Amino acid sequence: MKPITNETYLKWYKDMSFWRKFEEKCRSLYLKQKISGFLHLYSGQEAIASGITYVMDLKKDNMITGYRCHILALAMGIDPKKVMAELFGKKTGTSCGLGGSMHIFSKKYRFYGGYGIVGGQIPLGAGIAFADKYFNREAVTLTIMGDGAIWQGALHETFNMSMLLKLPVVYICENNKYAMGTSVKKSSCIKNIFQLGLSYNMPSKLIDGSSPLKIAKEVDKAIKRAKNGKGPTFLEILTYRYRGHSMSDPESYRTRDEVIEQKKNDPILKIKNKIIERKILTKKLLKALDLELIKKIDECVVFAENSDYPPQNGKGPTFLEILTYRYRGHSMSDPESYRTRDEVIEQKKNDPILKIKNKIIERKILTKKLLKALDLELIKKIDECVVFAENSDYPPQNTMYNVVYSQKKYPFLK
Numbered sequence: 001m002k003p004i005t006n007e008t009y010l011k012w013y014k015d016m017s018f019w020r021k022f023e024e025k026c027r028s029l030y031l032k033q034k035i036s037g038f039l040h041l042y043s044g045q046e047a048i049a050s051g052i053t054y055v056m057d058l059k060k061d062n063m064i065t066g067y068r069c070h071i072l073a074l075a076m077g078i079d080p081k082k083v084m085a086e087l088f089g090k091k092t093g094t095s096c097g098l099g100g101s102m103h104i105f106s107k108k109y110r111f112y113g114g115y116g117i118v119g120g121q122i123p124l125g126a127g128i129a130f131a132d133k134y135f136n137r138e139a140v141t142l143t144i145m146g147d148g149a150i151w152q153g154a155l156h157e158t159f160n161m162s163m164l165l166k167l168p169v170v171y172i173c174e175n176n177k178y179a180m181g182t183s184v185k186k187s188s189c190i191k192n193i194f195q196l197g198l199s200y201n202m203p204s205k206l207i208d209g210s211s212p213l214k215i216a217k218e219v220d221k222a223i224k225r226a227k228n229g230k231g232p233t234f235l236e237i238l239t240y241r242y243r244g245h246s247m248s249d250p251e252s253y254r255t256r257d258e259v260i261e262q263k264k265n266d267p268i269l270k271i272k273n274k275i276i277e278r279k280i281l282t283k284k285l286l287k288a289l290d291l292e293l294i295k296k297i298d299e300c301v302v303f304a305e306n307s308d309y310p311p312q313n314g315k316g317p318t319f320l321e322i323l324t325y326r327y328r329g330h331s332m333s334d335p336e337s338y339r340t341r342d343e344v345i346e347q348k349k350n351d352p353i354l355k356i357k358n359k360i361i362e363r364k365i366l367t368k369k370l371l372k373a374l375d376l377e378l379i380k381k382i383d384e385c386v387v388f389a390e391n392s393d394y395p396p397q398n399t400m401y402n403v404v405y406s407q408k409k410y411p412f413l414k
Ligand SMILES: Cc1ncc(C[n+]2csc(CCOP(=O)(O)OP(=O)(O)O)c2C)c(N)n1
Pocket: 066, 068, 116, 117, 118, 119, 145, 146, 147, 148, 149, 176, 178, 179, 180, 245
């Protein structure tokens, strides 16, 4: 791991302080209706972003997470102006203003979202890691989820497969104690989430989420494991979010006292105390630094305000519903008791081939006789397909009919 110096503490303070202020600004902009839609804030959880990205190779490694994504995106190196513009729905945003708060995305910085379906990013993270392994790229994928995602079936399928395939991935559960208003205590039959990894023989650990240093140390080991071909690790990071689940949360599931108590363990406060204790900067200089950060955030807001909205000229997505009909059953074993023969006959009157055939005759493109000859040609072509299939060999039994994972060398991995 890179050495931890005074500069490291200063960097962690600067980053985390910037992120906290950035999001608190977002909150006030939301209340002023400059930002709309969903807005999930990361305040309290910043040490995770600092710790993880300190040990990642930011030129090669990937990250994917859930919708609480603004700060992780910034930590990966995405321009805060572009993130702010995305929150404003402006075309200078990371997804041209079309993604919004839950979908910050940057191919350039290998930040693959911002994912709204709880746990949906878990198999996608494994997929990104699979691609890196397949193409022999020395990279790891940090796949981040909330405590609410752990009982999704997708996590369990993905854990199993990524262990079997030894994928270069680090799974991180940000346990902030709540999934919306439901506490982990109420929703989970186990107390320690990290235990789930152990059921898949995956190295797993619990980490204090208020210390970037503790997080960096464990994530560094996990990244090294992944890059040495030893497969995934699961880390549960204990953290806390100071704000509600999103902007419309009445927070009736917790007391003010609980939040105040948790704030005593604030990661920014702890790093600030360390900086003062080590005499890296004086309190006065720290204040000046904070003012600089506020100025930088104001510049982001001005950038977002002055940007245009994306064009509304119909170039956005289109949804087409195509009304059609299948003449045959759902598959070969369908008794079709849900429809009558008459319904099918009625629908066939609108047959596309019949309609085109009539058009060809009407326009005198071909005669009926020539159309019949054409049909015979097509039948001949199909017969040739059948002969080709009949005359081909079956694939070797040892690649198709054994369970692929039971083979020594999984055939689809180089
Ligand atoms: C599959 C699915 N189910 C339900 C929801 C509704 N939902 C949105 S956020 C959320 C809570 C998730 O909490 P957690 O995973 O702990 O993340 P946190 O918000 O605490 O960061 C739920 C249930 C959803 N988006 N997707």
